[in-house]
Amino acid sequence: MPKFDESLEQMLDVYIYEEQQLLEQLDEILMRTEKEDTIAPDDVAEIFRIMHTVKGSSSMMGLTNLQKLAHAAEDLFSIIRDKPDIAYDKKILFDLVFQASDSMKSEIDILGDESAELTDFTQQIAKIRAYADVMKSADGQQIKSALPQEDIFTDDEGDDILTLKVKYAETCAMPAVRAMLLMRSLGKVCEVTKTIPLDINADNANDIITANGLYLKLITDDKDAVVNTAKKAIDVDSVEWVEKPKEAPKPEPQPEQPAPQPTKQQGAAEKKKSSSERGGGMMSVSLAKLDTLLDLVGEIVITESAVISSPDLKPYMASLDRFSTSARNLKKLTDELQDVVMSIRMVPVANAFSKMNRVVRDMNENLGKGVELVFVGQETEVDKSVVDILNDPLMHLVRNAVDHGIEAPEVRKQKGKTEKPTVTLSAENSSSEVIITVEDNGAGMDHNAILAKAKKKGILKKPESEYTKQEALGLIMKAGFSTNEQVTNYSGRGVGMDVVNQNLEKIGGKLIVESELGVGSKFIIKIPLSLSINDVMQVAVGCMDLSVPISSVKEIFKADMQNVVYDTDGTQLIMIRGKCYPVISLPQYFGVESQVGSLDEGIMIFCEEEHKRVCLFADSLIGEQQIVTKPFSPILGQYNLNENGLSGCSILADGSMTLIADVGCIINKVFGK
Amino acid sequence: MQNTSENENIRLLTFSCGDDDYAIDISIVTNIIEIPEITFVPMLPDYIKGLINLRGKAIPVIDTAMRFYGECDEYDRHSCIIVYEIKGSSLGLIVQSVGDVIDVSNSCISGTPGKKGFVSAVVNTGDGLYKLIRPEEIAED
Numbered sequence: 037m038p039k040f041d042e043s044l045e046q047m048l049d050v051y052i053y054e055e056q057q058l059l060e061q062l063d064e065i066l067m068r069t070e071k072e073d074t075i076a077p078d079d080v081a082e083i084f085r086i087m088h089t090v091k092g093s094s095s096m097m098g099l100t101n102l103q104k105l106a107h108a109a110e111d112l113f114s115i116i117r118d119k120p121d122i123a124y125d126k127k128i129l130f131d132l133v134f135q136a137s138d139s140m141k142s143e144i145d146i147l148g149d150e151s152a153e154l155t156d157f158t159q160q161i162a163k164i165r166a167y168a169d170v171m172k173s174a175d176g177q178q179i180k181s182a183l184p185q186e187d188i189f190t191d192d193e194g195d196d197i198l199t200l201k202v203k204y205a206e207t208c209a210m211p212a213v214r215a216m217l218l219m220r221s222l223g224k225v226c227e228v229t230k231t232i233p234l235d236i237n238a239d240n241a242n243d244i245i246t247a248n249g250l251y252l253k254l255i256t257d258d259k260d261a262v263v264n265t266a267k268k269a270i271d272v273d274s275v276e277w278v279e280k281p282k283e284a285p286k287p288e289p290q291p292e293q294p295a296p297q298p299t300k301q302q303g304a305a306e307k308k309k310s311s312s313e314r315g316g317g318m319m320s321v322s323l324a325k326l327d328t329l330l331d332l333v334g335e336i337v338i339t340e341s342a343v344i345s346s347p348d349l350k351p352y353m354a355s356l357d358r359f360s361t362s363a364r365n366l367k368k369l370t371d372e373l374q375d376v377v378m379s380i381r382m383v384p385v386a387n388a389f390s391k392m393n394r395v396v397r398d399m400n401e402n403l404g405k406g407v408e409l410v411f412v413g414q415e416t417e418v419d420k421s422v423v424d425i426l427n428d429p430l431m432h433l434v435r436n437a438v439d440h441g442i443e444a445p446e447v448r449k450q451k452g453k454t455e456k457p458t459v460t461l462s463a464e465n466s467s468s469e470v471i472i473t474v475e476d477n478g479a480g481m482d483h484n485a486i487l488a489k490a491k492k493k494g495i496l497k498k499p500e501s502e503y504t505k506q507e508a509l510g511l512i513m514k515a516g517f518s519t520n521e522q523v524t525n526y527s528g529r530g531v532g533m534d535v536v537n538q539n540l541e542k543i544g545g546k547l548i549v550e551s552e553l554g555v556g557s558k559f560i561i562k563i564p565l566s567l568s569i570n571d572v573m574q575v576a577v578g579c580m581d582l583s584v585p586i587s588s589v590k591e592i593f594k595a596d597m598q599n600v601v602y603d604t605d606g607t608q609l610i611m612i613r614g615k616c617y618p619v620i621s622l623p624q625y626f627g628v629e630s631q632v633g634s635l636d637e638g639i640m641i642f643c644e645e646e647h648k649r650v651c652l653f654a655d656s657l658i659g660e661q662q663i664v665t666k667p668f669s670p671i672l673g674q675y676n677l678n679e680n681g682l683s684g685c686s687i688l689a690d691g692s693m694t695l696i697a698d699v700g701c702i703i704n705k706v707f708g709k
Numbered sequence: 710m711q712n713t714s715e716n717e718n719i720r721l722l723t724f725s726c727g728d729d730d731y732a733i734d735i736s737i738v739t740n741i742i743e744i745p746e747i748t749f750v751p752m753l754p755d756y757i758k759g760l761i762n763l764r765g766k767a768i769p770v771i772d773t774a775m776r777f778y779g780e781c782d783e784y785d786r787h788s789c790i791i792v793y794e795i796k797g798s799s800l801g802l803i804v805q806s807v808g809d810v811i812d813v814s815n816s817c818i819s820g821t822p823g824k825k826g827f828v829s830a831v832v833n834t835g836d837g838l839y840k841l842i843r844p845e846e847i848a849e850d
Binding site: 579669672 | 752762764
């Protein structure tokens with residue numbers, strides 16, 4: 037059975053995204069407050085706000101289980117918020133909320149899966165509610181929620197203003213929305229001058245309306261019509277007129293507005309402040325839209341240059357002063373536009389880092405290692421897709437560091453290590469790469485032990501004695517390697533490092549391991565700044581425009597025929613600094629006619645891929661480019677271009693196209709694997 | 710593509726290639742453009758001329774005459790590329806010239822059952838005969 041109405045299905049993505057953000061934010065606050073061992077009023081308000089939003093949007097989606105769970109958690113914090121000095125056990129409170137947050141997260145993860153039933157959170161809710169009762173009874177006081185009558189009427193209120201009290205059914209999920217609809221329909225029969233609560237859009241309006249009912253100040257000639265309209269509205273329980281009490285006004289009237297429950301209002305103000313400080317007016321946009329925007333901007337830049345440097349203008353160039361000025365301005369603007377659009381996709385790595393807080397916290401709970409997680413340079417910005425990809429490798433590395441790297445407290449004591457067990461996550465930008473390191477000050481790795489283990493597992497490729505320390509450490513990234521004798525909850529399945537390394541390589545990243553026995557280990561991840569932009573060397577091959585990724589190019593030179601030798605089977609070889617390398621003629625490889633006669637007329641591109649070195653021969657060098665690789669159209673899929681040495685194509689700034697060579701593939705194709 | 714109902718009208722785009730007139734279901738046609746610069750791609754059949762840049766997308770183009778008759782047409786200023794979408798990707802057909810958009814009822818279309826090939830049916834409008842092409846067949850090797 038589908039979980040949602042069709043109309044809601046399209047909102048599911050947004051809902052899931054929002055919920056994930058909120059819960060992450062919640063975790064962040066919980067982590068911080070748990071560390072500080074005190075929950076500041078601001079944080080309470082923030083947690084309350086998050087739970088409240090989760091509750092609201094869940095009920096909108098019709099997810100009653102999530103709604104109720106969030107509601108229970110919200111109530112818990114509303115108690116603390118209203119009575120900041122109430123006594124409670126922080127440990128129990130944090131555990132309850134962490135559990136709730138985890139349950140919500142896993143529930144949201146399976147929302148898209150129609151076969152998965154909604155989870156029943158009744159027990160968990162009961163637990164939270166029970167603790168809320170404990171808190172309340174400990175304080176010996178119930179929260180007062182009734183709205184005092186005096187506040188409904190102000191002194192300067194005219195006699196012709198009537199007061200209508202509308203009470204909504206307990207089951208009504210979002211009375212504030214209902215209230216808004218009610219006001220709209222009432223608009224036909226009366227003029228509503230004021231509502232209590234004053235702002236029915238406020239965060240806490242739902243609670244106030246549910247608890248106290250909605251008061252409407254209105255002017256009308258037809259009282260019955262008003263009552264009838266109101267009664268017809270959805271979820272309305274009762275409608276009654278409220279008479280203005282005859283008693284004398286209060287000594288201190290509040291002319292501005294009645295303040296129902298001053299604490300709540302204050303809370304709302306604080307909430308507003310903190311949320312605006314946090315977000316600074318953020319909004320989330322789907323990546324697909326961003327990519328379209330990026331494409332469009334790219335086109336604008338191309339079209340702009342086509343217009344400005346149009347050959348049609350050439351004859352009039354002398355008289356185009358004003359045109360040239362405008363053209364220059366336009367170019368400046370489009371350049372800026374392009375920069376801004378590119379920067380939209382950049383997000384700080386802090387997003388990926390902060391998730392690790394939770395990992396370390398949970399592991400500390402279970403392993404009792406008291407590991408401290410330190411962030412360095414978390415403001416470093418990388419492409420959004422990079423951050424997404426970083427999550428899993430980071431998780432593995434951090435878990436490994438805490439589980440295997442950091443010693444148990446007794447062992448540390450024995451070794452005389454006095455410093456706090458620490459895992460440091462750091463990020464920095466180098467020219468075209470982001471360097472992320474996960475460093476621990478734990479036991480470090482014994483490369484001899486690794487070698488011995490690898491030998492036992494039979495994954496050594498050459499004699500043991502020939503392995504350098506660096507190479508030995510690299511063995512831990514080989515499939516089927518795990519040095520910990522015991523498999524634990526967190527790591528040690530023997531696939532971890534292997535998978536981490538593979539995933540990173542897939543996106544052009546690298547993983548480097550450094551370790552000093554007894555001092556600690558360091559895992560260095562290097563990933564290209566943006567996954568989509570590549571540096572290439574553009575060359576001409578016959579009538580083709582080919583681009584060779586610079587990552588595989590070692591050097592480019594003109595061949596000297598003296599250095600060219602022929603093998604017995606006719607393959608050309610070229611001597612470079614006393615060593616012979618095979619030559620692959622690209623025109624011949626691609627079956628196009630070369631524009632140059634002999635090797636010394638063209639250019640040589642010395643390439644290395646997977647430790648194989650060759651020289652590629654091309655007609656001429658066009659230049660260096662930064663390109664965005666586009667895959668070939670699926671229509672061309674049947675011709676296996678990808679297996680034959682072309683990885684895709686790219687559209688250049690001037691609108692022309694280039695094909696991208698896959699050097700590794702070409703080498704394998706020519707010389708076999 | 711062809712509706713079973715006899716009275717259903719379908720709209721076709723006609724074009725000429727070689728000495729023949731052809732028609733394509735216009736609902737899948739997205740653009741008709743002048744022939745831009747074509748980027749050569751090696752290791753493809755002769756009839757795939759290469760890639761064109763259509764608003765930031767790299768679209769393969771097929772020389773229709775080459776595909777149908779195995780020999781190139783001479784292209785002039787009337788020649789153009791019909792871009793259509795098939796299975797979610799775009800494909801360009803270089804044709805000698807495009808003709809008109811015609812509405813025909815299903816009764817004018819006589820299929821060529823059992824026969825595989827580029828032509829799925831013959832359309833007789835009264836003014837002329839058009840060969841209705843199978844757009845999906847052209848891209849398959």
